[in-house]
Amino acid sequence: MFFAAAYSQSLKPEEISKIKDAVVYVKVKQKPMILDEEMTVSGTGFFVSKNGNVITNYHVIQNLVSGYDIFFPTQIEEIKIIRKSGSAEYKTYKATIYAVDKEHDLAILTLKDSVTVPYLNIDATVKLIETMPVWVFGYPFGESFAVLQRGPELAITNGNITSLRHDDRDKLDRIQ
Numbered sequence: 001m002f003f004a005a006a007y008s009q010s011l012k013p014e015e016i017s018k019i020k021d022a023v024v025y026v027k028v029k030q031k032p033m034i035l036d037e038e039m040t041v042s043g044t045g046f047f048v049s050k051n052g053n054v055i056t057n058y059h060v061i062q063n064l065v066s067g068y069d070i071f072f073p074t075q076i077e078e079i080k081i082i083r084k085s086g087s088a089e090y091k092t093y094k095a096t097i098y099a100v101d102k103e104h105d106l107a108i109l110t111l112k113d114s115v116t117v118p119y120l121n122i123d124a125t126v127k128l129i130e131t132m133p134v135w136v137f138g139y140p141f142g143e144s145f146a147v148l149q150r151g152p153e154l155a156i157t158n159g160n161i162t163s164l165r166h167d168d169r170d171k172l173d174r175i176q
Contacts, residue, residue: 052111086153
């Protein structure tokens, strides 16, 4: 998952810094029930509350793995949230699943430790339009570019909204 934020103009350095502080690397250790070894999946998330609630994609923490077009159940052994991944100031927290929405591919995780973290306010009042710039923050290649134990560094890229897809009731369904 990438975290995407829509802005009508370029991001200022202080805005980039604030977003980077709240975006996290999510690492999930799973043990497939048919194998005797652990596997790790990863994704991107971001803090949405000062006490450490994280939004990520459901597919990052789902307890199924696929192979040969068959899904096998897994047991989640551990969920780690890594803040400032890839930097010398990285910090690792353990997390648990708080809530999931399989249909919309969303999950909310919560930190096991009682800490205060920087977070992003989600502004649902932003009027989306085609051609609006979108900035994307995330870890698209997982551990491929990890630095020792610090994890991968954050990638930032930009694009534009190309389409607003609506359902049969004219409700916004997808943003392309």
